[in-house]
Amino acid sequence: xxxxxxxxxxxxxxxxxxxxxxxxxxxxxxxxxxxxxxxxxxxxxxxxxxxxxxxxxxxxxxxxxxxxxxxxxxxxxxxxxxxxxxxxxxxxxxxxxxxxxxxxxxxxxxxxxxxxxxxxxxxxxxxxxxxxxxxxxxxxxxxxxxxxxxxxxxxxxxxxxxxxxxxxxxxxxxxxxxxxxxxxxxxxxxxxxxxxxxxxxxxxxxxxxxxxxxxxxxxxxxxxxxxxxxxxxxxxxxxxxxxxxxxxxxxxxxxxxxxxxxxxxxxxxxxxxxxxxxxxxxxxxxxxxxxxxxxxxxxxxxxxxxxxxxxxxxxxxxxxxxxxxxxxxxxxxxxxxxxxxxxxxxxxxxxxxxxxxxxxxxxxxx
Numbered sequence: 095x096x097x098x099x100x101x102x103x104x105x106x107x108x109x110x111x112x113x114x115x116x117x118x119x120x121x122x123x124x125x126x127x128x129x130x131x132x133x134x135x136x137x138x139x140x141x142x143x144x145x146x147x148x149x150x151x152x153x154x155x156x157x158x159x160x161x162x163x164x165x166x167x168x169x170x171x172x173x174x175x176x177x178x179x180x181x182x183x184x185x186x187x188x189x190x191x192x193x194x195x196x197x198x199x200x201x202x203x204x205x206x207x208x209x210x211x212x213x214x215x216x217x218x219x220x221x222x223x224x225x226x227x228x229x230x231x232x233x234x235x236x237x238x239x240x241x242x243x244x245x246x247x248x249x250x251x252x253x254x255x256x257x258x259x260x261x262x263x264x265x266x267x268x269x270x271x272x273x274x275x276x277x278x279x280x281x282x283x284x285x286x287x288x289x290x291x292x293x294x295x296x297x298x299x300x301x302x303x304x305x306x307x308x309x310x311x312x313x314x315x316x317x318x319x320x321x322x323x324x325x326x327x328x329x330x331x332x333x334x335x336x337x338x339x340x341x342x343x344x345x346x347x348x349x350x351x352x353x354x355x356x357x358x359x360x361x362x363x364x365x366x367x368x369x370x371x372x373x374x375x376x377x378x379x380x381x382x383x384x385x386x387x388x389x390x391x392x393x394x395x396x397x398x399x400x401x402x403x404x405x406x407x408x409x410x411x412x413x414x415x416x417x418x419x420x421x422x423x424x425x426x427x428x429x430x431x432x433x434x435x436x437x438x439x440x441x442x443x444x445x446x447x448x449x450x451x452x453x454x455x456x457x458x459x460x
Contacts, residue, residue, distance in 0.1 A: 136459045143423045144414070144459050151420075157451035158416045161396040163444040168391040169431050170333065171343065172365065174326030176381045179368075182321040184291035186314035192217040194305045194313075195285060201303060202296050202314065210293045214314055215301060217286040233279050240272040294318045297379045315379065322369065322377050324349065326385045327362040334363050336389045341433040343384035347371075351387070386431045393430055395438035399450045403429050403437060404457045413439060414456050416447035422456055 136146045146156065178184075194201075195216040202214050221229070247265045250257050298315040307313060324342075328334050334354035341348050349367040356363075367385060369377075377383075398413065406412050412424045425446075427439040442448070449456060 138460050139421075143417065143421050144456055145421055146456065146459070147420055151452075154452050154455045156449060156456070158447040159398065159402075159450045161398065161439075161442055161444055161446050161448050163394065163396055165392050165394050166397060166432055166438055167338065167388040168393045169386050169388050169433070170328075171431055172326035172328060172340075172385045172387055174324050174365075174367075174383050174385050176377045176379055176383065177323050177325045178297075178315070178317045178379060179321040179323050182292065182318040183294060183297075184316050185312050186214060186288050186290065186316070187310055187312055188217045188288065188307050189286060189309060190217065190219050191308045192219045192286070192306070194218075194301045194303060194307060196303055197288070201301060202299055204296050204299050206296045208290045208293065208296060208316060210290055212290045213287050214290055215288045217288060217307065219286065220306065229279060233276060236272055236276040236279065240269060240276060243269040243272055288313060290314075290316055292316055292318075317379055319377075322379070323352070324367045324369075324377075324383060324385060326365045326367065326387070328354065328365050329362050331356075331363060333389070334365055336391070337365065338388045338390060340367055340385050340387040341435075343386050343431070343434045345434045347434065349385065386433050388433075393438055393440070395430070395440040396442045396444060396448075397432055397436055398439050398448055400431075400435055400437050402448055402450050402453050403427070403439070404453050406457070412457075413442065414449040414453050415442075416449065422449065424457075 134147060136144065136150050138144050146154070195218055197213040197215045199212075202208060208214065243265065247262070247269055250262045250265055254262070294316045295318070296314060297317045299313075300311075301307065301313050328337075337351050337354065339348065339351060348370040350370050352366040352368050354363055354365040365387075367387075402413050403411050404414075406424060406426075410426050411429050412426050414422045415425050417423045425442060427441045429437045429439050432438050439448075
């Protein structure tokens with residue numbers, strides 16, 4: 095009897111537990127909250143796409159553009175550097191070796207504005223003591239001869255009635271010649287004035303007070319910042335013949351094609367460009383730049399900002415397409431520079447929305 099009561103109690107307890115569970119599987123209850131939290135943060139999905147919630151898109155400043163296929167000029171990238179316009183700049187060099195002395199306004203420094211004809215400095219010729227002594231002795235002799243010739247001319251003029259006019263004129267010519275020789279020798283032994291050949295800004299000043307310089311040393315460089323030019327290097331004569339306008343890499347500064355050389359220099363053809371609008375981009379003389387030059391050939395593709403293109407793990411160029419409201423998918427593309435700030439992507443369907451800002455941040459989501 096006791097055994098039957100015990101079995102009945104155990105059966106009732108088992109039935110109560112079964113009814114409480116109601117044949118439902120509650121083994122995943124603890125995992126659901128974590129799964130819900132995972133869906134609220136940016137993450138890379140198993141198929142390679144990236145999930146970015148709307149609030150995260152706003153925080154990351156994600157922006158998109160609508161891709162439209164166009165036919166645009168084909169471009170090439172050329173290495174170049176900034177050079178001065180030969181008609182708006184110049185160099186100041188010493189004709190002879192000597193010691194530097196300041197000009198009337200002192201020695202100019204880089205960045206100072208100067209005017210055409212302004213004396214920048216003086217060069218005191220460097221001569222040995224023997225040469226200086228010989229020059230001084232010759233100059234003293236010429237001056238003595240000039241004084242004697244002047245007295246002789248005065249006496250001849252007093253005897254105008256007895257002396258022929260021809261002798262008076264010959265004596266006057268001799269006196270003038272002696273004075274000119276003395277003046278030339280004085281000038282030769284004096285200091286040389288270094289004069290600005292053009293008006294502009296001192297780009298480089300390579301002198302200090304008392305410095306000894308050699309003949310042909312470049313002491314000052316003067317440029318007009320509004321008229322700087324860019325010299326790029328091309329390695330194909332056909333390419334030079336087909337160049338048109340261009341722009342600086344990394345910016346939208348437009349450049350006008352001036353012309354290209356027809357003779358190779360160190361295996362390359364120099365090509366010159368000029369800024370279309372003065373003062374667009376601050377440039378320094380000798381600065382290395384990259385030029386995106388347009389040719390007369392065309393290419394068909396989707397123009398995009400250069401910031402849209404990133405690299406994947408295989409080092410391929412990709413863009414991120416806004417596939418759905420919160421899903422972005424990587425699409426491999428081939429890119430060609432269009433100008434300094436834009437590229438042309440081929441292999442992309444027209445009409446898709448492409449990430450134009452924040453592509454690098456999406457690319458880092460794992």
